[in-house]
Amino acid sequence: MIASNNPRFLVLGASGLIGRSVTDDLRRRGCVTIGVARAFSASQRVSPLDIELPIMAMDASALAGLVRAHEIDVVVNCLGVLQDGPGSDTAAVHRDFVARLLAAITACGRRVRFIHISIPGRTDEDHTAFATTKREAERLIASSGVAHAILRPGFVIAPSAYGGSAMVRALAALPVDLPAKDAATPFQPVAVADIATTIAWLAMQPTDDEATRAVSWDLMQPEAVTLGDVIGAFRRCFGTMDWPRVAVPATLINLGAFAGDLCSRLGWMPPMRTTAIAELRRGVQGDPAPWIAATGITPATLDRAVGAHGATIQDKWFARLFLIKAxxxxxxxxxxxxxxxxxxxxxxxxxxxxxxxxxxxxxxxxxxxxxxxxxxxxxxxxxxxxxxxxxxxxxxxxxxxxxxxxxxxxxxxxxxxxxxxxxxxxxxxxxxxxxxxxxxxx
Structure with a gap:
């Protein structure tokens, strides 16, 4: 437990995979944590501290008022969208909103630390609107003068699954294999609990501490891991490691991504879209050494992150049905x-x-x-x-x-x-x- 003089948190995007996990973890630690999302599912409405707000429509003044009204000390931004489409604008969510949020933190009259969830990878490999707008937000944060931490988690492993993390589980639960080239893509994972622990650790550091006032860290296990290794870990968890499999041709994956783009025009949010496949083939890798050295956190290994919550019948049914739903x-x-x-x-x-x-x-x-x-x-x-x-x-x-x-x-x-x-x-x-x-x- 953190001491009774805990900082107060505002988590934006508290209905998503990372946002929900971080919100719940901070509350278990005894922290007052306000979770904000455009909408929560009925099963997520378990706390009066979860607030539904049209967060993307709020200007800097309204955001500053939100921070002041709840006496917030740490703002955690977990908002993000994968691809442009109806109701989804990567530039508006990743860049424009962050600009308003930084202005709000500057004007709120409180000493606030801003923690931003971004993506790992080299900037010269940013070829999608998702990646380029994420990087534009990082540059805005770095030049803002606000006490901040840019966290770049690897492939996130959590007890729940959504989007890409659900698709990996589905690949592990079905008798299919990715093309060898895709399976060999670097794919360093991180347990969602390590992200939450990092945020809690940062919140306890003074905002004027030069060592942590402005940091950018890759959060992932240091050992080299491929996408095939991650799928293999889930196969061991599901008991499907010895199943015979059919290799999926790259052309079929590309066709599925194109179909996913078309479905997104109808309001669906399929995990297999052109941006998702492009980012998957780009890989997930970085250098977690500065993060580990600064915080003393020992990242959970792939096997421990996956094996820490062995597959239940609910896990297996979900994984098998996830792609079949489409x-x-x-x-x-x-x-x-x-x-x-x-x-x-x-x-x-x-x-x-x-x-x-x-x-x-x-x-x-x-x-x-x-x-x-x-x-x-x-x-x-x-x-x-x-x-x-x-x-x-x-x-x-x-x-x-x-x-x-x-x-x-x-x-x-x-x-x-x-x-x-x-x-x-x-x-x-x-x-x-x-x-x-x-x-x-x-």
Whole structure:
């Protein structure tokens, strides 16, 4: 436990992988920690100290007021976005917001230490908007005169998983192998607990201490590790080390990244996008020696970080289903759009004949077939967009049940149709229920 005169923390991005872990760790140490995020999931709303704010829309004056109102001593910025897209602007999040935050800290009238989570790597290898804007933020911080620490963690291993960390677990849990070149990429890891310990250590240092007033540290284990080694550690944890595997060609990975970019236009946040693959192939490496020497922290090794929380059945199910979720959503979108389009545009006479041969008048059968076909297409479109997917899945279940019950009452002979179209609706409902139960991201 830290002493009772603990500094007070403000963690920005407290709903993310690092932000959530740091917030919870600091609170366990007895520190008053205000967690701020645009939105918390229902399961994350466990403390009145977690506040939902439109943080990206706040100007420097509002941010300074937030720091003063809560008497903050340490601001920890864990905000970040992987790639530009609808609702995501790397320059706005990484550079412009940091500029406003630095102005707020300068104007708040308090002695505040600023701790910023960045990325490791050489600047001459910064080729994505994600990397270049992260580095622009570092330059703003270094020239601000604010007491600061720029922390550049390696591949973060935590009890929870999100984005890239979840994708690594999925690769370990499925019978696939990366191309040899990608597997050999340097990939130095760090346990999330070591990041939290570093932040707590920094907070106890005086802001006027020249040794820690302005530092930039790589946080990772010093031993050389590759991406293949990290996946291998998770395979040992999951018990999948001896499975036979199919090598995934680099072309297929590139195609998956392109598909991920398209999905991001629909509001989804897939871990496999062009920026993610570019950063993965760039690798994760740095020099943790200055960090270790200054803090005395002994970084957890890869095996200890992964093995410290052995795989439970929950871990294994999540890892196996993580990438399959995208396949489920895509197949349901295709199922609904294709079935409605075929009935409406290709086989409309046959669609109406199903009704007219059973005594339905044309004046009713034609509009009924048109409406139900358009409804099927609409369900598929709703599922395709992230904001409406939950509603679309629920609607799809309701519509499917309506078809089954309606046919049982009005056209019961369709249940005996040789291809069993109505019988197959049952498994489709179950698949939509599975997708509905997997919609949480955090």
């Amino acid at each position: 396949l489920i959503i895509a197949s349901l979108v295709l199922f609904w759009v294709a079935s409605g389009s075929i009935a409406l545009f290709i086989s409309f006479p046959a669609t109406t004949a199903i009704l007219t041969t059973r005594g339905w008048p044309d004046w009713f059968a034609v509009p009924f077939a048109t409406i139900t076909s358009m409804m099927d297409i609409s369900v598929g479109v709703l599922i395709a967009f992230r904001k409406t997917a939950t509603f679309g899945l629920a609607t799809g279940i309701f519509v499917s049940l309506g078809y089954m019950v309606g046919c049982a009452v009005l056209t019961p002979d369709l249940w005996l149709e040789p291809l069993g179209a109505l019988v197959k609706t049952g498994p489709a409902i179950v698949l939509m229920l599975v997708a509905l139960l997997m919609m949480d991201n955090r």
